[in-house]
Amino acid sequence: MSMQVLRQADYRRMPWKNGGGETTEVTVSPPGAGFDTFDWRISMALVKGDGPFSVFPGIDRTLSILDGNGMRLDIDGARFDLTRASAPLAFPADVATDAVLMDGAITDLNVMSRRTVFRHQVERFDLGAARTFTSDADVMAVLADTGRITVTASESTALGPRDTAIFQAPGAVAVAAKDTARGYVISFWKI
Numbered sequence: 226m227s228m229q230v231l232r233q234a235d236y237r238r239m240p241w242k243n244g245g246g247e248t249t250e251v252t253v254s255p256p257g258a259g260f261d262t263f264d265w266r267i268s269m270a271l272v273k274g275d276g277p278f279s280v281f282p283g284i285d286r287t288l289s290i291l292d293g294n295g296m297r298l299d300i301d302g303a304r305f306d307l308t309r310a311s312a313p314l315a316f317p318a319d320v321a322t323d324a325v326l327m328d329g330a331i332t333d334l335n336v337m338s339r340r341t342v343f344r345h346q347v348e349r350f351d352l353g354a355a356r357t358f359t360s361d362a363d364v365m366a367v368l369a370d371t372g373r374i375t376v377t378a379s380e381s382t383a384l385g386p387r388d389t390a391i392f393q394a395p396g397a398v399a400v401a402a403k404d405t406a407r408g409y410v411i412s413f414w415k416i
Contacts (some may be wrong), residue, residue: 226293226378226379226392226393226394226395227379227392227393228376228378228379228380228382228390228391228392229390229391229393230382230384230388230389230391231251231252231388231389231390232385232388233385233386233387233388235241236249236250236251236269237249237250238250241270241279242260242279242280242281242328243277243278243279244342245274245276245277245279246270246271246272246273246378247270247271247306248268248269248270248335248346249266249268249269249270249271250266250267250268251267251269251366251368251389252267252391253265253266253267254364254413255264256332260279261283263264263337263339263343264307264338264343265337265338265339265342265343265364265370265413266335266336266337266338267334267335267336267354267366267411268334268335268337268387269291269332269333269334269335269342269387270332270333270335270390271330271331271332272293272296272324272326272330272332272333273330273334273354274304274326275323275324275325275326276323276324277321277322277323277324278318278322278324280318280319280320280321280377281318281337281387282318282319283319283339283340283341283342284317284318284319284337284338284339284340285315285316285317285318285337285338285340285344285345286316286318286335286336286337287313287315287336287337287345287346287347288307288313288314288333288334288335288336288360288372289307289311289313289314289333289334289347289409290307290308290309290311290331290332290333290334291307291309291331291332291333291334291370291387292309292331292332293309293326293328293329293330293331293341294308294326294327294328294329294330294331295311295326295331296321296324296326296327296333297324297325297327298314298322298324299322299324299325300316300320300322300401301320301321301322303311306327306405307364308327310348311392312341313334313336313347313348313349313409315347318337325334328356334368334370334409335344335345336411338413340374341416342415342416343363343414343415343416344413344416345411345412345413345414345416346412347409347410347411348409348410348411348412349370349407349408349409350400350407350409350410351405351406351407352372352374352400352401352402352405352408352409353402353404353405354401354402354405355399355401356399356400356401357397357398357399357400358397358398358400358410359396359397359398360395360396360410360412361400361414362395362412362413362414363390363393363394363413363414363415364391364393364395364412364413365388365391365395365398365410365411365412365413366382366390366391366392366394366409366410366411366412367389367390367398367408367409367410367411368387368388368389368408368409368411369384369385369386369387369388369389369398369406369408370406370407370408370409371386371406371408372386372402372404372405372406372407373385373386373402373404373406373408374400374401374406375400375401375402376383376390376396376398376399376400376406377398377399377400377401378392378396378397378398378399384408386401398410400406401412
C-alpha cells in the first residue's frame with residue numbers, strides 16, 4: 226500500500242467557486258482538476274460570514290467543523306446545526322444550501338465526490354491511544370486536526386496539525402498519538 230504525505234504548508238489556496246471566500250485545497254483527483262472536473266476533493270475553508278454555499282452539480286459533500294463555534298445550515302429547506310462536537314454531515318452539493326455562523330468565523334473540512342464516479346465517507350476520531358482503521362476503499366486519507374498523529378501502514382510517518390496521509394488501495398492503517406489528538410479518516414470508493 227503506497228502512502229503520500231501532504232503537509233499543510235504545501236496546500237493550494239484558491240477562491241471559492243462562488244467567489245465568496247477562500248478555500249485551501251488539500252488534494253484533488255485527478256491531480257490539477259478544476260471545480261467542474263474533479264472525481265473527489267478534500268479541502269478546508271475559512272468562513273467569515275453568512276451566505277450561500279457554492280453549487281456543485283452531481284457532487285456529494287460531507288462537512289465537518291475544525292475551528293470555531295459552528296454554523297446553522299439550511300439545506301434544501303432542512304435545518305442543521307453543525308459544531309466541532311457534531312458528526313460529519315453528508316448532503317448533496319447540488320441543492321440550495323445557506324449558512325449562518327453561530328458565533329464568529331469557522332474553519333470547515335469539506336470532502337466532495339462526483340456521485341457517478343466515487344462515493345465517500347468521513348469519520349472523525351479522537352485518540353488517547355492507538356487505533357487501527359481497516360478499509361476496502363480505493364483511496365483512504367488520514368487528516369490530523371489537532372495534536373500530532375503517527376500513521377503506519379507499510380511505513381510510518383508523523384502528521385502535525387492539518388497534515389494528511391493518502392493511501393492507495395488501503396487495507397489496515399494504524400493511527401496513534403502520544404497525547405490527545407483529533408483527526409479524520411476519509412474513504413473513497415469507485416462506483
